[in-house]
Amino acid sequence: MNESPEKDQRHRERMERKKAVVDEKIAQARDERGVLLVHSGNGKGKSSSAFGMVARALGHGMKVGVVQFIKGAASTGEEAFFRRFPEEVSYHVMGEGFTWETQDRQRDIAKAEAAWKVAAQLLADPDVGLVVLDELNIALKHGYLELDRVLADIQARPAMQHVVVTGRGAQPGMIEAADTVTEMSLVKHAFKAGIKAQKGVEF
Amino acid sequence: MNESPEKDQRHRERMERKKAVVDEKIAQARDERGVLLVHSGNGKGKSSSAFGMVARALGHGMKVGVVQFIKGAASTGEEAFFRRFPEEVSYHVMGEGFTWETQDRQRDIAKAEAAWKVAAQLLADPDVGLVVLDELNIALKHGYLELDRVLADIQARPAMQHVVVTGRGAQPGMIEAADTVTEMSLVKHAFKAGIKAQKGVEF
Numbered sequence: 001m002n003e004s005p006e007k008d009q010r011h012r013e014r015m016e017r018k019k020a021v022v023d024e025k026i027a028q029a030r031d032e033r034g035v036l037l038v039h040s041g042n043g044k045g046k047s048s049s050a051f052g053m054v055a056r057a058l059g060h061g062m063k064v065g066v067v068q069f070i071k072g073a074a075s076t077g078e079e080a081f082f083r084r085f086p087e088e089v090s091y092h093v094m095g096e097g098f099t100w101e102t103q104d105r106q107r108d109i110a111k112a113e114a115a116w117k118v119a120a121q122l123l124a125d126p127d128v129g130l131v132v133l134d135e136l137n138i139a140l141k142h143g144y145l146e147l148d149r150v151l152a153d154i155q156a157r158p159a160m161q162h163v164v165v166t167g168r169g170a171q172p173g174m175i176e177a178a179d180t181v182t183e184m185s186l187v188k189h190a191f192k193a194g195i196k197a198q199k200g201v202e203f
Numbered sequence: 204m205n206e207s208p209e210k211d212q213r214h215r216e217r218m219e220r221k222k223a224v225v226d227e228k229i230a231q232a233r234d235e236r237g238v239l240l241v242h243s244g245n246g247k248g249k250s251s252s253a254f255g256m257v258a259r260a261l262g263h264g265m266k267v268g269v270v271q272f273i274k275g276a277a278s279t280g281e282e283a284f285f286r287r288f289p290e291e292v293s294y295h296v297m298g299e300g301f302t303w304e305t306q307d308r309q310r311d312i313a314k315a316e317a318a319w320k321v322a323a324q325l326l327a328d329p330d331v332g333l334v335v336l337d338e339l340n341i342a343l344k345h346g347y348l349e350l351d352r353v354l355a356d357i358q359a360r361p362a363m364q365h366v367v368v369t370g371r372g373a374q375p376g377m378i379e380a381a382d383t384v385t386e387m388s389l390v391k392h393a394f395k396a397g398i399k400a401q402k403g404v405e406f
Contacts, residue, residue, distance in 0.1 A: 048256050049387075052258070053404065055285065062402075201383075
């Protein structure tokens with residue numbers, strides 16, 4: 001398919017130019033330090049992308065801490081899987097279902113407080129290379145936790161520790177503090193077409 | 204913080220209404236079948252979200268197949284990690300670096316062909332519950348593989364098998380065929396601020 005020598009040559013030249021640009025950017029990027037990533041938006045993949053990073057970090061021999069702020073009540077596949085590695089992954093499920101399941105604001109606030117205590121310990125531990133704060137944005141959006149205090153603890157973490165914060169509706173202050181922000185947008189969703197939430201995909 | 208009874212009551216009512224809407228949607232969604240997910244866009248998290256789904260699927264005792272079409276040359280953390288489970292994860296790295304590293308179109312086409320052969324086998328195996336086709340969109344965008352043939356193999360897969368296709372520049376036909384499409388958009392990137400690609404985050 002499309003095997004003309006001219007096309008191959010054009011492709012080669014285009015890729016050479018692209019390589020030069022990428023190589024220069026890599027040469028310019030010198031800082032070596034822990035980064036704060038935020039995954040927000042209404043689309044899928046905010047949490048699963050964080051859990052993909054957990055796998056990546058484990059592959060590099062790093063220790064990982066996970067705190068789930070909201071979704072916890074449903075036992076999920078990623079929880080079952082990462083709990084297989086208690087030496088490498090410190091896994092904490094602190095929330096109690098989604099907030100529209102609980103309908104009790106004071107209990108949600110107490111849960112969020114308890115979750116933040118655990119998170120603060122992980123954020124103070126230089127042996128932990130990656131901390132996942134899953135659905136923290138939701139707790140902040142509902143005012144269950146104060147943003148200033150959360151950001152202060154995140155910013156005081158060990159220099160080489162990475163942090164991933166997930167959840168829709170990230171606060172402007174969280175986006176401001178982050179090094180990398182990704183917005184996951186829904187283009188199309190099976191659920192809307194009448195397909196049930198599927199094991200291994202949605203939970 | 205914000206502990207007035209009125210606010211709690213308003214929150215409760217809002218959450219009750221939301222729960223009713225969500226419960227109804229869940230009741231309407233009855234189909235139980237494998238879904239095709241596409242992760243596209245210029246942001247981070249397309250591949251790591253797929254690898255988070257691998258962890259999720261493994262947590263449910265599913266078998267998983269992974270084919271990496273492009274990125275393979277750099278040994279990544281997720282590869283090192285998931286290769287720990289050869290009974291559960293069939294992991295194939297077929298690409299050879301990014302295309303702007305190889306600058307050889309004919310070799311890229313041959314690699315893509317070889318990768319698709321492996322993918323087609325996984326897509327024909329009813330014991331495999333989840334197939335990750337990582338960076339397939341890139342191979343399709345460059346014309347290394349024909350979309351019609353790729354979609355035919357994906358659509359002929361076992362009824363309960365899930366497939367995740369990643370990579371920027373998803374073809375319209377791929378989006379059309381998908382059940383769920385997520386666009387990952389870059390809001391802010393540490394790389395642009397001069398921070399090196401970090402182990403456990405970028406690779």
